[in-house]
Amino acid sequence: MADADLVTTAAVDTDPDTLTCRQFVELVTDYLEGALSPDERARFETHLLGCDDCPIYLDQMRQTIRTLGALSEEGLAPAAKAELLTIFRDWNRG
Amino acid sequence: MSIDERIAERNPTAPDHAAADHLLVAALRAGEEAAFVAILERYQAPMVRLATLYVRERAVAEEVVQETWIGVLRGIDGFEERSSFKTWLFRILTNQAKRRGAREGRSVPFSALARAEADGSDPAVDPERFVPPGRENAGHWAAELTEWRQTPEDRFVSGETHARAKAAIAGLPPAQRAVITLRDVDGLTAEEVCQALDLTQGNQRVLLHRARSKVRGALERNGEEA
Ligand SMILES: [Zn+2]
Numbered sequence: 001m002a003d004a005d006l007v008t009t010a011a012v013d014t015d016p017d018t019l020t021c022r023q024f025v026e027l028v029t030d031y032l033e034g035a036l037s038p039d040e041r042a043r044f045e046t047h048l049l050g051c052d053d054c055p056i057y058l059d060q061m062r063q064t065i066r067t068l069g070a071l072s073e074e075g076l077a078p079a080a081k082a083e084l085l086t087i088f089r090d091w092n093r094g
Numbered sequence: 095m096s097i098d099e100r101i102a103e104r105n106p107t108a109p110d111h112a113a114a115d116h117l118l119v120a121a122l123r124a125g126e127e128a129a130f131v132a133i134l135e136r137y138q139a140p141m142v143r144l145a146t147l148y149v150r151e152r153a154v155a156e157e158v159v160q161e162t163w164i165g166v167l168r169g170i171d172g173f174e175e176r177s178s179f180k181t182w183l184f185r186i187l188t189n190q191a192k193r194r195g196a197r198e199g200r201s202v203p204f205s206a207l208a209r210a211e212a213d214g215s216d217p218a219v220d221p222e223r224f225v226p227p228g229r230e231n232a233g234h235w236a237a238e239l240t241e242w243r244q245t246p247e248d249r250f251v252s253g254e255t256h257a258r259a260k261a262a263i264a265g266l267p268p269a270q271r272a273v274i275t276l277r278d279v280d281g282l283t284a285e286e287v288c289q290a291l292d293l294t295q296g297n298q299r300v301l302l303h304r305a306r307s308k309v310r311g312a313l314e315r316n317g318e319e320a
Binding site: 020021022023025026028029030033035051052053054056057059060061063064065067068069070071072073074075076080081083084085087088089091092 | 125127130131134135136138139140156160163164167168217218219221224232233234235238239240241242255256259260263274278279280281284295299302303306307309310313314
């Protein structure tokens, strides 16, 4: 049963109990968002265990998300900051 | 009951966020300028980005954000902390931005845009990358995937990768661009994004998936060229 998803035939495409890699990549976000049903999640994780490439794909998606998180630009323009601080001080005296 | 216990009781799944939020709100109420500056630096840029989805010009978006801060200061004493500070903040911002956009006569058919972009087929990975139907191993990767390097000095912290990721986001359709920016760059939760953009949870996820898949593809090509 461990290598059920390594079965070699086109039947893999139609077998409702296994995922192909092509189907797997479409479920990655739902998986990461916790939006898969228990059945779907089990099929996803079974594929993950039996496939050489999809764990790499999942990891690449995670790295993509990390990269995006590092893009966050914080800070504000000095002029905007000065205006907002004036508002804050007025409120604070308020 | 101690403050910590009360925080844990209110939000057992995220006590750290709740505790940090609670301290922030208390400092704001106490009129601590340093707390206000810290909040400004953290949220100003994402707030302006969100506001520009509703109003045409950046200057107007900045005005909307300023009105939001005024609303936050006026409302902070009445904020009951039933939601996170960030959720509350972005709810005020979204309401201000929608009102201003409506007053400007700018109809933002965002939901129609979102539906169109979430519709139809938009594969996460080029179908050519998989073994075609009818062959042995149909639907499996046609060629092995290569792991991306993960050392501290790797390309994922490099300026070039950041530039590539930014370019990929800029090239996305508008609704996908909005969702991935708010979720993955600005760190809003799914609920916050659905609320801000009037999206269903399902459409939010589809848009996020399509956007993330495209950015992954762009970073993969980056690696192959390097
Ligand atoms: Zn696979």
